[in-house]
Amino acid sequence: MYSKSAHDPVGPFDFSERHSILINAPPSSILSYVRHYRLSDDALIRPALFLRALPARLLRRAPPPSLELQDFTLLAATDRGLVYGLKGAFWQPDYGLRRFDTSMDFLGDRDxxxxxxxxxxxxxxxxxxxxxxxxxxxxxxxxxHVWRRFLPYWLMIRPVSGLMRRRMLSQIKARCEKGS
Incomplete structure (x- = not known):
């Protein structure tokens, strides 16, 4: 089993990213917009999603899903937050995803x-x-082994992932504050 160094800045995780925004709306309204948000609705993100699917297309395989929140397993929902989980070999052209019907199935998986x-x-x-x-x-x-496989993928995807998260937050803010 791989063990992390004692001075790792992200705690028990190997990779982390955090973004935030201030919104003039109550938490319930914000979380409702989060639940229904779709990355593929963003005209600037669609090209990034197309590029992510390019390796599968070049290998003449079915393109991977665009990884909307609906593809994740909902692990927890409270009046203040939502937590989703996804397991896979993300570095593979098809993401190597494993689907789970419940949070208990997700949390119990030890692959x-x-x-x-x-x-x-x-x-x-x-x-x-x-x-x-x-x-x-x-x-x-x-x-x-998984860390070594994931690292190059993370280095490539992290700037785009950050952009996607920031755009997502901005769009949720705009929708909440507009009320539509």
């Missing part, structure tokens, strides 16, 4: 050949009656 991605959306109070929405992405690689 050491897959990376685990945890995606959370948490709300909290902010100054002047606003709400802070924070999204965090954490990836756990259970073995050194």
């Amino acid at each position: 050491a050949s897959l990376a685990t991605l945890i995606l959370s959306f948490m709300t909290g109070p902010a100054p002047r009656g606003r709400t802070r929405l924070v999204t965090q992405t954490h990836i756990l690689c259970p073995t050194r």
Whole structure:
């Protein structure tokens, strides 16, 4: 089993990313928009999703899914946040995804050949009656082999992933504040 160094800055996870935004809306409204958000609706993100599917197309395979929130397993939902999980070999052209029907199935899975991605959306109070929405992405690689396979993928995808998260937060803010 791969063990992390004692001075790893992201705690138990191998890779992490965090973004936040202030929104003039209550947490319930914000989380409703999060649940229904679709990356593929964003005209600037669609080209990135196309490029991610290019290796599969070049290998004449079916393109991978665009990984909408609906493809993730809902692990927890409260009045302040949502936590989703996804397991796969994300570096493969088809993501090597494993689907789970329940959070218990997801949490009980111990396949050491897959990376685990945890995606959370948490709300909290902010100054002047606003709400802070924070999204965090954490990836756990259970073995050194999985970590070595995931690292090049992370280095390529992280800038795009950050852009996608920031655009997602901005669009959720705009929709919440507009009320549509």
